[in-house]
Amino acid sequence: MKEKRITKFFLTCATLVTCITLGVNLCFQHSTKAVVAESSETSDTATADFIASIGETARQIGQERNLYASVMIAQAVLESSSGQSALSQSPYYNFFGIKGSYNGNSVTMLTWEDDGNGNTYEVDQAFRSYDSLSDSLNDYANLLSWDLYSGTWKSNTTSYQDATAALTGLYATDTSYADKLNALIEQYGLTVYDEPASTEEETSSENNSDHVWNEYRGSYTTAAILAEDEAWLRFISQ
Numbered sequence: 337m338k339e340k341r342i343t344k345f346f347l348t349c350a351t352l353v354t355c356i357t358l359g360v361n362l363c364f365q366h367s368t369k370a371v372v373a374e375s376s377e378t379s380d381t382a383t384a385d386f387i388a389s390i391g392e393t394a395r396q397i398g399q400e401r402n403l404y405a406s407v408m409i410a411q412a413v414l415e416s417s418s419g420q421s422a423l424s425q426s427p428y429y430n431f432f433g434i435k436g437s438y439n440g441n442s443v444t445m446l447t448w449e450d451d452g453n454g455n456t457y458e459v460d461q462a463f464r465s466y467d468s469l470s471d472s473l474n475d476y477a478n479l480l481s482w483d484l485y486s487g488t489w490k491s492n493t494t495s496y497q498d499a500t501a502a503l504t505g506l507y508a509t510d511t512s513y514a515d516k517l518n519a520l521i522e523q524y525g526l527t528v529y530d531e532p533a534s535t536e537e538e539t540s541s542e543n544n545s546d547h548v549w550n551e552y553r554g555s556y557t558t559a560a561i562l563a564e565d566e567a568w569l570r571f572i573s574q
Contacts, residue, residue: 383418387524389568390431392560393473395529401477402489404496406526407503408476410517413524419571426572429466432476433508438464450509469568496521496530 387409394412398405415433416424423430428443436442442462449459466472479485486492487502500514500521510516521527557565 379418382420383413383524385567385571386413386416386418387526389419389564389571390469390473391529392533392564393470395531395533397473397477398530399532401481402491403477403480404488404490404493404499405529406496406521407488407499407517408473409524409526409529410500410520411476411503411507412473413520414516423463427465427467428463429469429472430463431469431472434464434475434479435461436464437462438466438471438475441465450511452505452509452511454511496527 390409390412391405394405394408397403398408412419412431415421416431419425419431422428423433423443423445430443433447441464443465444460444462446458447461447463448456450456464475466475480488485502485506487506488499493499493502497514497518500517503517504511504513507513
């Protein structure tokens with residue numbers, strides 16, 4: 337009789353422990369999912385704001401330099417984590433992860449590399465440091481103007497997919513680089529920036545009377561460029 341009571345006692349304890357464990361696990365899983373969902377939403381908002389802040393400048397450079405603005409923007413989003421990475425922040429403004437130095441300026445940071453087989457590892461690298469966002473975008477265009485990157489030029493391709501494919505294994509060691517860029521371009525509809533500015537915007541740009549003083553550039557620019565600069569200032573001040 338005594339053995340039956342002891343057995344019943346242990347069975348009851350085991351049942352209680354199981355219920356408590358299941359309850360804790362369910363609460364933990366719910367909490368984790370809620371945090372992840374919130375993080376994803378914040379990331380999408382930050383990315384959309386970042387794209388809005390550089391879109392028109394990328395469009396202009398793409399038209400002038402025979403490049404896909406959509407690819408340029410997608411690379412900036414991917415390489416800088418939508419302008420949130422330490423390398424893209426002041427005073428470095430490197431939005432494309434370009435290594436080396438710019439006018440003698442560089443910064444050394446820890447980064448991830450791919451060995452070409454999908455295996456990643458960390459390594460210290462020297463990255464170019466710029467004075468402004470504009471310098472970063474234009475230096476990116478200068479880099480892609482090399483014959484080495486001729487496979488990314490509009491004149492040598494039929495679509496942005498050709499350009500992203502050409503960048504994989506050349507610009508970045510990430511074997512999934514093209515897939516990541518293509519996904520960003522499709523998700524945020526970046527191909528709109530591959531088209532020239534509307535006729536109305538072009539006419540406004542050519543008409544000096546429509547220009548306004550842009551304190552951020554120290555010169556007269558269109559109202560659209562001023563608005564873009566103001567959006568960028570708000571973005572980095574968040």
